[in-house]
Amino acid sequence: MKNRIVIFDTTLRDGEQCPGASMNLREKLEVARQLARLKVDVIEAGFPVISDGDFEAVHTIAKEIKGPVIAGLARCVAKDIDAAGQAIKPAGKRGRIHVFLATSKIHREFKLGKPQDEIVRLAVEGVKHARSYVDNVEFSPEDGSRTEPDFLARVCKAVIAAGATTLNIPDTVGWAVPEEYGALIKYLYDSVPEFQSGKAVISVHCHNDLGLAVANSLAAVRAGARQVECTVNGIGERAGNAALEETVMAIKTRADFFEGLTCGVNTREIVKTSRLVSRMSGLIVQRSKAIVGENAFAHSSGIHQDGILKKRETYEIMDPQDVGWGQTELPLTKHSGRAAVAVRLKHLGFKMTDADVAAIFARFKEIGDKKKFVYDDDLSALVEGQITEVIETWSIEYLSISSGNQTVPTATVRLRKVRGKDADIVAQDASIGDGPVDAVLKAIDRMTDTCGKLMDYSLRAVSQGKDALGEVTVKVDFGDAKLFTGKGASTDVIEASARAYLNAVNRFLANGNAQVKSETQP
Numbered sequence: 001m002k003n004r005i006v007i008f009d010t011t012l013r014d015g016e017q018c019p020g021a022s023m024n025l026r027e028k029l030e031v032a033r034q035l036a037r038l039k040v041d042v043i044e045a046g047f048p049v050i051s052d053g054d055f056e057a058v059h060t061i062a063k064e065i066k067g068p069v070i071a072g073l074a075r076c077v078a079k080d081i082d083a084a085g086q087a088i089k090p091a092g093k094r095g096r097i098h099v100f101l102a103t104s105k106i107h108r109e110f111k112l113g114k115p116q117d118e119i120v121r122l123a124v125e126g127v128k129h130a131r132s133y134v135d136n137v138e139f140s141p142e143d144g145s146r147t148e149p150d151f152l153a154r155v156c157k158a159v160i161a162a163g164a165t166t167l168n169i170p171d172t173v174g175w176a177v178p179e180e181y182g183a184l185i186k187y188l189y190d191s192v193p194e195f196q197s198g199k200a201v202i203s204v205h206c207h208n209d210l211g212l213a214v215a216n217s218l219a220a221v222r223a224g225a226r227q228v229e230c231t232v233n234g235i236g237e238r239a240g241n242a243a244l245e246e247t248v249m250a251i252k253t254r255a256d257f258f259e260g261l262t263c264g265v266n267t268r269e270i271v272k273t274s275r276l277v278s279r280m281s282g283l284i285v286q287r288s289k290a291i292v293g294e295n296a297f298a299h300s301s302g303i304h305q306d307g308i309l310k311k312r313e314t315y316e317i318m319d320p321q322d323v324g325w326g327q328t329e330l331p332l333t334k335h336s337g338r339a340a341v342a343v344r345l346k347h348l349g350f351k352m353t354d355a356d357v358a359a360i361f362a363r364f365k366e367i368g369d370k371k372k373f374v375y376d377d378d379l380s381a382l383v384e385g386q387i388t389e390v391i392e393t394w395s396i397e398y399l400s401i402s403s404g405n406q407t408v409p410t411a412t413v414r415l416r417k418v419r420g421k422d423a424d425i426v427a428q429d430a431s432i433g434d435g436p437v438d439a440v441l442k443a444i445d446r447m448t449d450t451c452g453k454l455m456d457y458s459l460r461a462v463s464q465g466k467d468a469l470g471e472v473t474v475k476v477d478f479g480d481a482k483l484f485t486g487k488g489a490s491t492d493v494i495e496a497s498a499r500a501y502l503n504a505v506n507r508f509l510a511n512g513n514a515q516v517k518s519e520t521q522p
C-alpha cells in the first residue's frame with residue numbers, strides 16, 4: 001500500500017446535483033481553476049450525456065484546466081461513454097472516464113431487473129468501451145456498500161481484467177458505518193490481487209445521509225483505499241458527500257494516527273475554495289462547519305481565549321493559516337483605480353476579460369461611493385454578479401421603495417429588456433406587497449411575465465462593518481423541473497434582493513437548452 005491518497009473532487013458533478021446548486025459554464029470554470037490551484041488530483045467535471053450544457057462544461061474544463069486529471073461520468077451505456085469520451089478528449093492523457101452500474105440486490109431486482117451475470121457482462125462491456133477512448137478508466141458499482149461482498153469482489157475482478165484502473169466503492173445512500181465499511185474495503189483489498197499489487201486502486205465515495213461520510217472515507221483509507229471522492233463544503237445529492245476540507249485536514253492533522261498517509265492538496269487554498277464554491281453554487285456554509293465555517297476557529301469562552309494566548313495548541317488543533325484563514329489584503333477604496341482593481345482580481349485568482357474588468361470596475365465605483373473600504377470578499381461578490389450574469393433578458397435601471405412601520409410597502413421598478421423580442425423597451429411598474437422585498441418581486445414578475453415562487457431566501461453580510469455589502473441568494477420555482485438560483489449584492493439589501501431575483505428570472509428565461517433530464521441522474 002503506497003501512502004499517497006488521491007483526492008478526487010466531484011463538486012462539479014455530484015456537488016452540482018444538489019437541488020438549486022446548478023452553475024453556469026463560467027461559474028464551473030472558475031471553480032475548476034480554483035480546484036487546480038488547490039491541487040486536487042482529479043476533477044470530475046460533469047456528466048456529459050445529461051445535457052448540452054454539461055457536455056460543454058466538461059469539454060471546456062478539459063481544454064482549459066492544466067494539472068489535474070479531468071473525469072467525465074457515464075452510465076454503462078455506449079451513448080453515455082461516447083459523450084464522456086468526446087467531452088474529455090482535450091485533456092489528452094489526463095482524461096478519465098468514470099463508468100457506473102448498480103450492483104446491489106435491491107437495485108438489480110427493482111431498478112434494473114437484471115441478474116448478477118448480466119450485471120457483470122454489462123460492466124465489462126462498458127469498461128472495454130471506455131478503454132477504447134482512454135487508458136484511465138474508473139468503474140463504480142453503484143450502491144456498492146449494500147452489495148453482497150463476494151459479488152462485489154467478482155465485479156471488481158471482472159472489470160479490472162477488462163481494463164479498469166480505479167474501482168470506486170460508493171456508499172450511494174449513506175448507509176454504511178465506519179467499522180463495517182472499513183471491513184468491506186479490507187475484504188476487497190485482501191480478495192483482489194490487483195489491489196495488493198497496485199495495478200488497480202480502491203476508491204471510496206461516501207454520502208452523508210447519517211452524517212458519516214467523512215468518518216466512512218477515513219475508515220476506508222485505513223483499510224486500503226487510496227482514492228477519496230469528495231466535494232468542497234460537502235455539497236452534493238441529498239445530505240451531500242464527504243467534505244474535501246474535512247477529509248484532507250483529518251489526514252494531515254492526525255498524521256500520527258493515519259500512519260504517514262499524505263495527499264497533495266495545497267491546504268492554504270481551502271478557505272478561498274470554500275468561499276468560491278459557496279458563492280458559485282449559492283449554498284451557504286453554516287457558521288459552525290468544520291474547517292471553513294466562520295466560527296471554526298473562533299474562541300468565545302474566556303478560558304479558551306486565555307489558554308490560546310498562553311499556548312495556541314491548548315485549544316487549537318490546526319493553525320487557521322494552514323487552511324487559508326487570515327490572508328486578507330489591504331482593502332481597496334473608491335480612490336483605487338481600474339489597474340489596482342484588475343491586479344487584485346488577478347491576485348484573487350479570477351481570469352477576467354477586459355470587458356469583465358470594466359463592468360466590475362463600474363460596480364466597484366458605485367459601491368466605493370457608498371462604503372469606505374472595499375474588501376476582497378466584496379470584490380469577489382461583484383465578480384460573481386458579473387459571471388453569474390447569464391444571458392441577460394432584463395436588466396435593472398431604477399428602484400424606489402417606500403416602506404415603514406405605518407406604511408403599505410410599495411416598490412417602483414424600472415427594467416430594460418436587453419434581448420429578444422422588443423429588445424430595448426423600458427418597462428416600469430409599481431406594486432404593493434407584504435414587505436418591500438415582496439413588493440419588488442411582484443413588480444418584477446409582472447413586467448417580465450413570470451410567476452416565481454420564492455423557495456429560499458438568504459441574506460448575508462459579505463464583509464465587516466455597518467456599511468457591509470449585503471449578498472442575497474434566492475432559489476425560485478418557476479414551475480419548471482428545477483429550482484433557479486439567483487444572486488445579487490449591494491449595500492442596499494432591497495436592491496440586492498431585486499438583483500438576485502432578476503438574476504434567477506434571467507436564468508429561467510435563458511434556460512432553453514439546460515433542462516435536467518432527471519432519468520439520467522445517478
Ligand code: KIV
Pocket residue numbers: 014100140142143168170171172173205207522
Ligand atoms: O453516489 C454514487 O453512487 C455516485 C456514483 C455515480 C459514483 O455518485
Ligand code: ZN
Pocket residue numbers: 014170172205207237
Ligand atoms: Zn454520489
